[in-house]
Amino acid sequence: MSHSEHAAPKNGLANLITYNKDIPAYPYIIVGLILLGIGGIGALLALFKGHAAVYNVSREMPWGLLIGTYAYFVITSTGLAFIGGLAHAFGYEKYGKVSKRIVVMAVAILLAGFTQIGLELGNPLRMVWMFITPNFKAPIFWMGIFYSIELVILFVELYLVFMPNKSNHKLSAIVGFFALLVGTIATSNLGYVFGSLNARPFFHGIYFSTFLVISGITAGAAMLIIVHNIVFKGRIPSELNDTISSLAKLMGMGIGIMIFLYFWKIMSSLYTEPQGSYEAVMAMLAGPLKLNFWIGEMLLAVFIPLIIIVTNSKNPAMLKIAGISFMIGLFFTRYDFIVAGQMPVLREPLPGSGVIADSAGLAIYSPSIVEWMVYALGWGVFLTLYFAAEKFLDLNTSEHH
Amino acid sequence: MGNNKRYAIVLDSSKCIDCKACTLACKMENDVEIGAESYRIWVSLKVKGSYPNVSMEMEPSQCQHCENTPCQSVCPTQATYKTPEGVVLVDYDKCILCKACMTACPYDARFPSHHHHAIEKCTFCYHRLAEGREPACVETCPPKVRVFGDLNDPNSEVSKLLATKKVSQMKPDRNTRPRLFYIIG
Ligand code: SF4
Ligand code: SF4
Numbered sequence: 001m002s003h004s005e006h007a008a009p010k011n012g013l014a015n016l017i018t019y020n021k022d023i024p025a026y027p028y029i030i031v032g033l034i035l036l037g038i039g040g041i042g043a044l045l046a047l048f049k050g051h052a053a054v055y056n057v058s059r060e061m062p063w064g065l066l067i068g069t070y071a072y073f074v075i076t077s078t079g080l081a082f083i084g085g086l087a088h089a090f091g092y093e094k095y096g097k098v099s100k101r102i103v104v105m106a107v108a109i110l111l112a113g114f115t116q117i118g119l120e121l122g123n124p125l126r127m128v129w130m131f132i133t134p135n136f137k138a139p140i141f142w143m144g145i146f147y148s149i150e151l152v153i154l155f156v157e158l159y160l161v162f163m164p165n166k167s168n169h170k171l172s173a174i175v176g177f178f179a180l181l182v183g184t185i186a187t188s189n190l191g192y193v194f195g196s197l198n199a200r201p202f203f204h205g206i207y208f209s210t211f212l213v214i215s216g217i218t219a220g221a222a223m224l225i226i227v228h229n230i231v232f233k234g235r236i237p238s239e240l241n242d243t244i245s246s247l248a249k250l251m252g253m254g255i256g257i258m259i260f261l262y263f264w265k266i267m268s269s270l271y272t273e274p275q276g277s278y279e280a281v282m283a284m285l286a287g288p289l290k291l292n293f294w295i296g297e298m299l300l301a302v303f304i305p306l307i308i309i310v311t312n313s314k315n316p317a318m319l320k321i322a323g324i325s326f327m328i329g330l331f332f333t334r335y336d337f338i339v340a341g342q343m344p345v346l347r348e349p350l351p352g353s354g355v356i357a358d359s360a361g362l363a364i365y366s367p368s369i370v371e372w373m374v375y376a377l378g379w380g381v382f383l384t385l386y387f388a389a390e391k392f393l394d395l396n397t398s399e400h401h
Numbered sequence: 402m403g404n405n406k407r408y409a410i411v412l413d414s415s416k417c418i419d420c421k422a423c424t425l426a427c428k429m430e431n432d433v434e435i436g437a438e439s440y441r442i443w444v445s446l447k448v449k450g451s452y453p454n455v456s457m458e459m460e461p462s463q464c465q466h467c468e469n470t471p472c473q474s475v476c477p478t479q480a481t482y483k484t485p486e487g488v489v490l491v492d493y494d495k496c497i498l499c500k501a502c503m504t505a506c507p508y509d510a511r512f513p514s515h516h517h518h519a520i521e522k523c524t525f526c527y528h529r530l531a532e533g534r535e536p537a538c539v540e541t542c543p544p545k546v547r548v549f550g551d552l553n554d555p556n557s558e559v560s561k562l563l564a565t566k567k568v569s570q571m572k573p574d575r576n577t578r579p580r581l582f583y584i585i586g
Contacts, residue, residue: 198575199508
């Protein structure tokens with residue numbers, strides 16, 4: 001591979017810029033820019049026409065696709081930060097070898113997530129009130145705090161991985177540890193953002209706080225496997241072989257834990273038909289979300305990647321397919337959990353009640369074109385930022401610890 | 402305003418004639434915009450049994466002004482707050498429209514308002530209370546389904562009704578301790 005050599009930069013940012021002619025980043029940057037364009041139009045429509053005019057969320061289903069995609073991106077970012085923390089703070093050398101990619105990707109994907117929540121909130125500018133009259137008991141207040149701190153920590157990590165300096169090892173370990181810790185708190189608190197909704201029993205309990213953290217780490221591993229395959233055009237350098245197979249193991253373990261959590265969540269929501277949880281789980285198993293659940297969540301995010309990891313653990317090309325399959329499936333995982341939890345309507349849809357529901361008494365929702373366009377914006381931000389970094393920065397970690 | 406009042410409404414649904422005067426009065430009084438999902442109060446119509454043994458039941462309702470307040474608990478900016486009398490209100494200027502409160506409310510009592518660019522809901526017509534007037538829905542109802550008053554005043558009509566009638570609250574399993582009481586006998 002003829003990636004540019006990493007020269008220890010002494011004179012600021014300019015020295016960091018390089019040009020990696022072997023990395024096939026342009027197709028991804030171009031797709032990213034196209035998605036940015038589409039997403040930009042979607043964002044303008046949302047801002048000028050108003051959310052109500054262009055989004056399909058409703059009184060019965062206040063949170064839709066964009067909360068799902070926000071979760072999709074930010075949880076993947078904290079999963080990456082977790083893997084980075086294992087490297088920096090706990091000496092997992094195999095992950096340390098790809099620490100630059102981890103940090104850059106975690107930043108890019110977190111920023112992608114922020115676009116989703118920014119366009120989901122009707123009045124993001126009024127968030128200043130979170131600091132003037134904060135409600136310390138509100139999980140969303142802490143969500144804002146933790147994800148903001150996470151972004152700052154990731155920027156510090158970014159600085160440290162690009163300005164390596166022998167005396168910084170300890171600092172890297174501390175910062176890496178806090179990225180792992182704050183990321184995990186942020187994501188488990190996101191589970192609590194849902195868990196604190198009195199009206200929605202499907203979200204109650206420890207399940208989502210745990211599931212989101214585990215599936216986020218799994219997603220981080222999947223994304224790393226995918227980009228290494230892209231960057232090295234399927235020919236992973238021998239020094240990274242153990243990194244990739246260790247990431248595959250991490251993914252497999254994550255999916256294994258997800259199966260365990262899924263099983264008990266579904267059982268406890270089905271047996272004796274607990275009100276609110278039962279209807280939500282049935283919407284996934286046999287209702288309006290059944291294709292999402294069986295094909296997206298189960299086939300793409302669980303079975304296909306797990307079978308590949310078990311049978312082809314040393315084959316990077318196959319692992320890449322496992323990673324892609326997981327990341328596509330994970331979209332449905334995130335979408336379904338948001339939507340299913342809100343599907344049981346809170347009042348009977350009787351004449352005069354104002355409640356709109358389908359014949360099974362479930363709230364109706366499918367995302368609008370503009371909501372899809374905003375999702376495209378998230379991918380646009382990620383692809384453009386990340387692959388520009390691949391093209392113009394040296395993301396190979398020459399030596400670690 | 403450290404007064405000692407605890408406002409509540411006691412409803413006798415059996416008197417309801419489904420005239421919808423309350424929903425209309427609410428819209429007029431509070432300038433609630435037109436739209437299928439923009440309403441502060443509602444009257445559900447339940448048809449029970451099958452022909453020829455059929456009966457109809459009306460259920461007027463609105464925000465329950467919960468004492469344990471799911472919407473307020475999740476509001477990050479304190480846009481949703483409680484007055485000293487226990488009336489749950491929204492400060493429109495602080496609302497970021499995160500819709501957590503809508504998702505948290507077990508009674509589906511909230512909706513986004515385009516006028517205010519914020520979440521809106523029943524206020525017990527708080528602006529009228531200082532003038533000694535009752536909420537518009539209470540005042541307008543021809544058969545007087547709703548009775549509004551102070552639970553801390555033992556001589557108020559609501560206190561007397563609660564002392565003498567059997568009442569229920571909506572979704573007691575949610576532990577919200579609503580300030581709306583329904584006479585059931
Ligand atoms: S009924 Fe809903 S909006 Fe009203 S106080 Fe209770 S939770 Fe809040
Ligand atoms: S939508 Fe407004 S009132 Fe409701 S929780 Fe968010 S900030 Fe508070």
